[in-house]
Amino acid sequence: MTVLLTVILLLAGGAPVSAATSELPNIVFLLADDLGYGDPSSNNPASRIQTPNIDRLADEGMRFTDAHAAASWCVPSRYGLLTGRYPLHSTLNWRHEAVIKPDQATLATMLKQQGYATAMIGKWHLGFDGGPHYDFDRPLTGGPLDHGFDSFFGIPASLDIPPYYFIRDRHPEAPPTGHIEASASDGWTRIQGAFWRAGGRAPGFRHIDVLPRFEREAVERIERHARDDAGRPLFLYVAFSAPHTPWLPLEAFQGKSKVGLYGDFMMQVDHTVGEILNALDRAGMASDTLVIFASDNGPVWYPTDVQRFLHSAAGPLRGMKADAWEGGHRLPFLARWPGRIEPGSVSPQLLCFTDMLATFSAIAGATPPEFPDGSSLDMLPVLLGRAGSEPVRETLVLKEDATVVRQGDWKLITHLGSGGFSQPKRIEPVPNGPRGQLYNLREDIGERHNLWLERPEIVRRLEQLLAPYRPHPRAAP
Numbered sequence: 001m002t003v004l005l006t007v008i009l010l011l012a013g014g015a016p017v018s019a020a021t022s023e024l025p026n027i028v029f030l031l032a033d034d035l036g037y038g039d040p041s042s043n044n045p046a047s048r049i050q051t052p053n054i055d056r057l058a059d060e061g062m063r064f065t066d067a068h069a070a071a072s073w074c075v076p077s078r079y080g081l082l083t084g085r086y087p088l089h090s091t092l093n094w095r096h097e098a099v100i101k102p103d104q105a106t107l108a109t110m111l112k113q114q115g116y117a118t119a120m121i122g123k124w125h126l127g128f129d130g131g132p133h134y135d136f137d138r139p140l141t142g143g144p145l146d147h148g149f150d151s152f153f154g155i156p157a158s159l160d161i162p163p164y165y166f167i168r169d170r171h172p173e174a175p176p177t178g179h180i181e182a183s184a185s186d187g188w189t190r191i192q193g194a195f196w197r198a199g200g201r202a203p204g205f206r207h208i209d210v211l212p213r214f215e216r217e218a219v220e221r222i223e224r225h226a227r228d229d230a231g232r233p234l235f236l237y238v239a240f241s242a243p244h245t246p247w248l249p250l251e252a253f254q255g256k257s258k259v260g261l262y263g264d265f266m267m268q269v270d271h272t273v274g275e276i277l278n279a280l281d282r283a284g285m286a287s288d289t290l291v292i293f294a295s296d297n298g299p300v301w302y303p304t305d306v307q308r309f310l311h312s313a314a315g316p317l318r319g320m321k322a323d324a325w326e327g328g329h330r331l332p333f334l335a336r337w338p339g340r341i342e343p344g345s346v347s348p349q350l351l352c353f354t355d356m357l358a359t360f361s362a363i364a365g366a367t368p369p370e371f372p373d374g375s376s377l378d379m380l381p382v383l384l385g386r387a388g389s390e391p392v393r394e395t396l397v398l399k400e401d402a403t404v405v406r407q408g409d410w411k412l413i414t415h416l417g418s419g420g421f422s423q424p425k426r427i428e429p430v431p432n433g434p435r436g437q438l439y440n441l442r443e444d445i446g447e448r449h450n451l452w453l454e455r456p457e458i459v460r461r462l463e464q465l466l467a468p469y470r471p472h473p474r475a476a477p
Helices: 053-061 073-082 107-115 205-230 260-282 303-307 355-364 456-469
Strands: 028-032 062-063 117-123 150-156 179-180 197-199 234-239 289-296 333-336 345-347 393-399 406-407 409-413 437-440
Touching: 028 260, 028 355, 053 260, 053 289, 053 333, 073 107, 107 234, 107 355, 117 205, 150 205, 179 409, 205 234, 205 260, 260 289, 260 303, 393 456, 406 437, 406 456, 437 456
Parallel strands: 028 234, 028 289, 062 345, 117 150, 117 234
Antiparallel strands: 062 333, 179 197, 289 333, 393 406, 406 409, 409 437
């Protein structure tokens, strides 16, 4: 979902600074969880949620209007972000195994090789070796510390999926030896509100404490780096657990928004972003840090919620989390880099999470892995305002099952229906009717006018682009 990133160092001539120097920037990536394209007011002037700290990043940096997760739900989105690879290359069986394989490059392994101190705080959700029944007397393997991070504090998965416990590096702070009953909220669907499933819980673990704990850990990690390790650049990946369910705003935020529990919790997320930015300021690190903020996928926000609260969490987009429609995977993406990124700038460039590996490699002076399918492209020229009007990325393959392909303004979905949470999920084709969906996003950002039958030549062209990626295993959100 939040993301703070410190990146770069270019000499006057434009060449990357050597990774052997101390001049490499810090990178802080803040990833929110289930936050919609239309939630921050910097993206959506009609938003009914106050997000001054997220908006500050837009005012002081670059806002992307066409940025996408690699898929529209948690696991494949995070896989694509960390590895630079489309998630269709993995089975995503996170409950039973580590999703990232031992020999795969990640943002953390690459930056660590370039001299970065690397730390992760927050939601992992990419599995560990030997799941799902772990022996907590032994170290957890296959997680962040085995993929380039020097340290980790966080939770194994989403806060509605048991067991519930904190992990410090390779061990639980306390194993989930207790039990908690399921939770829900009146007035919301089964998967909204204060929702979590019944299951194991560590003694003393409270869901409401998780986001504040992540905030505190992130602030302390920044302070510790400035005090003890300022000679090295820092890569800090903070993966928030919110505003994913359960929606549990602290008392200070309850009733503060006009959008019920969700809006109140969103305001707490924004406050957490502000506390991390303030920590960078106090540590004297802000001017040397690239901060990126994004969400992992779209919101869980139904049409009835839009009508009830007069707030569209997806903004002008159709759909929500898990959907093939834009609301499932187009997301807020903000990048601040003082002295490098023009304040208040807006980029229409097509961007994918997978591009971070090539982009950070360029910043750090590293050679990125070769991905013949073009899954990771260098967006540094875009950040620095040097890309011009030509697109850096022309095509994009989305969803973990390769059911969506984008080329320029054209988007093809290989089925009818959302393919996710929105209704109708799937529609069977009728004789002489469309087999899938085709939209021109420049003219129809809301994906209301299916041009499948009207533009068969575009359908054929995009189906040919998609063909090398199929068939692939289907993973359920």
